[in-house]
Amino acid sequence: MREMLSKCLAGYAPRQLALDYPEAGVLVPVTDNNDRPEIIFTLRSAKMKIHRGQVAFPGGRRDPEDESLRETALRETHEEIGLPPDQVNIVAPLSQVMSRYGILVTPYVGVVPEAYPLSANPDEIESIFRVPIEFFLEDRRERTDALSFLDHTLYVPCYHWEKYQIWGLSAVILVDFLNAVYDIGIDLLEPK
Numbered sequence: 001m002r003e004m005l006s007k008c009l010a011g012y013a014p015r016q017l018a019l020d021y022p023e024a025g026v027l028v029p030v031t032d033n034n035d036r037p038e039i040i041f042t043l044r045s046a047k048m049k050i051h052r053g054q055v056a057f058p059g060g061r062r063d064p065e066d067e068s069l070r071e072t073a074l075r076e077t078h079e080e081i082g083l084p085p086d087q088v089n090i091v092a093p094l095s096q097v098m099s100r101y102g103i104l105v106t107p108y109v110g111v112v113p114e115a116y117p118l119s120a121n122p123d124e125i126e127s128i129f130r131v132p133i134e135f136f137l138e139d140r141r142e143r144t145d146a147l148s149f150l151d152h153t154l155y156v157p158c159y160h161w162e163k164y165q166i167w168g169l170s171a172v173i174l175v176d177f178l179n180a181v182y183d184i185g186i187d188l189l190e191p192k
Contacts, residue, residue, distance in 0.1 A: 001032045002111045005091045008181040009109065015095035021104040025066075025073035026059025027088065028107050028177055031114040031130065038130040039174070040112065042080060043164060045126045055166045057107065057173060058083070058125075069106040081128050082119035088112055094176045098149065099169050107173045109181075131161045136178055144192050154188045 029040040041055050060076035062069060070093075074085040094107040118128050141157035145167060148154075157175065158167035166174065175186045 001030060001034050001037055002089050002091065004034075005030065005109060005111065005181060009092040012092065012180045014093050017096045017098060017104060019098065019104055021098065021102050023062045023069060023072075024060055024099075024103050024105045025062060025069035025071075025076065026057040026105055026107045026173070027073045027077045028057055028094065028109045028173060029077070029083070029088070029112045030109060030133070032111050033114045037133050038114070039133060039136075039177075040081070040118070040128065040130050041164070041166065041170070042120070042128055043126045045122070045124055047123065054168065055164050055170050057170060059105075059107075061103065070108055073106075073108045073110075080121050080125050082121070083112060083116060087116055094173060094180065097169055097172050097176075105169065105173075107176070109177060129162065129164060131159075131166070133178075133182075135159075135161065136174065137182055137184060139184065139186070141192075146191070152189065155191045156188060157186065157192075 031038045042058055044054050044056050058077040058080045059073045062072045066072040077083050088110040091109045097105050099105055120128050142160040143158045145156045145158055146153050147156050156171045158165055178184045
């Protein structure tokens with residue numbers, strides 16, 4: 001899986017946003033199962049101040065002692081789902097995105113062991129779940145949401161997997177990953 005992702009992302013130029021906002025790093029964890037790779041998501045706890053009860057990638061805000069946003073993503077992933085940094089093989093960053101709360105988020109694609117036992121931190125995460133990548137490649141969206149971003153409107157798919165809805169910022173990151181790796185051609189600037 002690592003080799004395939006590295007090859008697909010080698011020529012990818014992630015978009016950098018020249019904005020001065022608080023920063024966060026998140027991990028897009030892809031399991032190392034070459035036959036049926038999955039993406040790992042979290043459902044944030046209802047106790048959280050922002051994005052409560054929403055599906056998200058593991059990660060969070062940068063701490064002053066974090067040397068990089070990559071380190072932030074790995075630290076937060078360990079805190080939230082119990083996956084140590086030495087179990088993550090970072091492949092590449094994706095394009096930066098801005099949360100509706102004014103946080104500049106940098107996602108990192110990382111390959112993780114399929115069988116590693118994950119454990120949700122109950123203060124931050126209600127549950128951890130996985131979705132096979134093939135589900136997204138079929139573009140089985142439940143709906144398309146029109147979201148305002150700066151001077152643009154983004155048309156973002158919302159996916160329904162079991163009891164979870166993957167939408168908003170998480171869906172924007174997911175679409176960037178799917179377009180960069182699998183070239184599925186979802187255009188967030190065009191309504192569908």
